[in-house]
Amino acid sequence: MEEENKIVDLQNITWTRTKKNVLNDVSWRVAKGEHWAVLGLNGSGKTSLLKIIAGYQWPTTGTVSVLGHLFGQTNIPELRKSIGWVSSSMDERFHTRPSDSVLEIVLSGKHASVGLYEEISREDIEKAKGLLRQLRMDDLAxxxxxxxxxxxxxxxxxxxxxxxxxxxxxxxxxCTGLDLYSKEELLSAIENMGRSPEGPTLLYVTHHIEELMPAVTHALLLKQGKIVAAGPKKSVLTEELLSETFCLPVSVDWEDERPWIHIKSKTYNQ
Structure with missing residues (x-):
């Protein structure tokens, strides 16, 4: 894989906490043009893997390269400006600012601040409004x-x-905490973003495979800190590999390039 096409390159990553390996010899590459799902049960190592990629956590052993920058030889805070992260914990940081408008929240993303403290240009405002339009939120700005x-x-x-x-x-x-309608609205917006040639590479973390829209091209399965499988989604999201990952016998159906998982109840009840 050519260097300019490497988005994430992890080699032999181990992360140990209280003498236990949370991640164990993980090697994983994400190339430009790929969008990956990361799946596994709670405690499988998903969040730890993300924190290492974003430079919030340092591996015990192994090498990390993100967007062509080798960790240990690059400015991590500067690199983070090229990495977006959306999680429930991020939402909570704005609970102390009840009067901030939707537009102000979006604008604060330019400098990764909670609140607006830097000068905002007309160009910034137009960009923020454009992003809200893209996500069908412009009427709530x-x-x-x-x-x-x-x-x-x-x-x-x-x-x-x-x-x-x-x-x-x-x-x-x-999609945590969303009702069915809100979840499908959000997934539709993510699908549009994933299909945009100007959009970022996506790492979509979940343990619900029905959330994987057609724009997701690859999947990584984690179990107890180890990789079960990684590669093109159709070759990874199989009954055998998913049953191993989720510790349950399951079947998988595909509809419009979207996978749906079902527990094999007869086998499960035996």
Whole structure:
């Protein structure tokens, strides 16, 4: 793989906490033009893997290269400006600012600040409004963020993460807490983003495979800190590999390039 096409390159990553390997000899490459799902049960190592990629956590052993920058030889805070991250923990940082509007929240993404402290240009405002249009949120630009529904908050935070034009966007269980309608609205917006040639590389983290829209091209399966499988999604999201990953016998159906998982109840009850 040519260097300029490497988005993420992890080699033999181990991360140990309280004498236990949370990640164990993980090697994984993400190339430009790929969008990856990262799946596994709670405690499988998904969040630890993300923190290492974003430079918030240092591996015990192994090498990390993100967007062509080798960790240990690069400015991590500067690199983070090219990495967007959307998670529930990010939403919570704005609970102390009830009067901030949707537009102000999105604009704060340019400098990764909670609140606006830097000068904002007309160009910044137009870009933020364009992102809200892209996520079908433009009619709510002046509304207070705290008054939004959960789905609207998620879309606002994705627009915020896109404000600095990141090359890599991590979506950490973005559908948590959403009702069926709000989830499908959000997934539709993510699908459109994934199909855009100007959009960032997506890492979509979940343990619900039905959230994987057609734009997701590859999948990584984690179990107890080890890779079960990694590669093109059709070759990885199989009954055998998913049953191993989720510790349950399952079947998988595909509909319009989207996988749906079912527990094999007869086998499970035996």
């Amino acid at each position: 002046d509304q207070a963020f705290f008054s939004l529904s959960q789905g609207e908050k998620k879309r606002t935070m994705i627009a915020r993460a896109l404000m600095p034009s990141p090359k890599l966007l991590i979506l950490d269980e973005p």
